[in-house]
Amino acid sequence: SQTIHQWPATLVQPVGSPLSLECTVExxxxxxxxxxRQAAGRGLQLLFYSVGIGQISSEVPQNLxxxxxxxxxxxxxxxxxxxxxxxxxxxxxxxxxETGELFFGEGSRLTVL
Amino acid sequence: AQSVAQPEDQVNVAEGNPLTxxxxxxxxxxxxxxxxxxxxxxxxxxxLKYITGDNLVKGSYGFEAEFNKSxxxxxxxxxxxxxxxxxxxxxxxxxxxxxxLIFGAGTRLAVHP
Numbered sequence: 001s002q003t004i005h006q007w008p009a010t011l012v013q014p015v016g017s018p019l020s021l022e023c024t025v026e027x028x029x030x031x032x033x034x035x036x037r038q039a040a041g042r043g044l045q046l047l048f049y050s051v052g053i054g055q056i057s058s059e060v061p062q063n064l065x066x067x068x069x070x071x072x073x074x075x076x077x078x079x080x081x082x083x084x085x086x087x088x089x090x091x092x093x094x095x096x097x098e099t100g101e102l103f104f105g106e107g108s109r110l111t112v113l
Numbered sequence: 114a115q116s117v118a119q120p121e122d123q124v125n126v127a128e129g130n131p132l133t134x135x136x137x138x139x140x141x142x143x144x145x146x147x148x149x150x151x152x153x154x155x156x157x158x159x160x161l162k163y164i165t166g167d168n169l170v171k172g173s174y175g176f177e178a179e180f181n182k183s184x185x186x187x188x189x190x191x192x193x194x195x196x197x198x199x200x201x202x203x204x205x206x207x208x209x210x211x212x213x214l215i216f217g218a219g220t221r222l223a224v225h226p
Contacts, residue, residue, distance in 0.1 A: 104156035
């Protein structure tokens, strides 16, 4: 069966510090990978998605970047965090299909102080 | 462009009563629709999806959803609510031609004993 792991689960960082959130998927190959951000416990904003190694699509211009160094690894990064980067970050994967649902990780809560 | 709307911020239901969480959509082609549930500080869990076929789709935890093409709706339903159903519910539509889901703003379901 397939599983998705995200870490760290919680993170408190000062403004201006770097960020690295990691996501890995097991039990499948060539998944589509996604990073969403959820602010204030409500709506989800798609940040990045990837259909293959080194292929990253950015949805919203911002202070963050994403990389996919391996088939089942997706990393969300920032060189200098802003207060507005605080939120709940969710990684997800799906099969390469129009009808496939997304499977989400447990999330990473980032607080920037 | 594809979009989905959840007109209710919150739905309150007494335990044992039927529940409905509303969702309407706008798509340019065939609608691929999804429902997810999120418990506090957790990732989203897939409940059910409509791709084609029967308008009544059955999913996890006793939930079902009714696809109505003429009203462009995909309401989530359950015949008898449980207190443990209290959570945040998201409707989503597949962005046809793109490998991503567009989520609604979410509806908070509160089931009272």
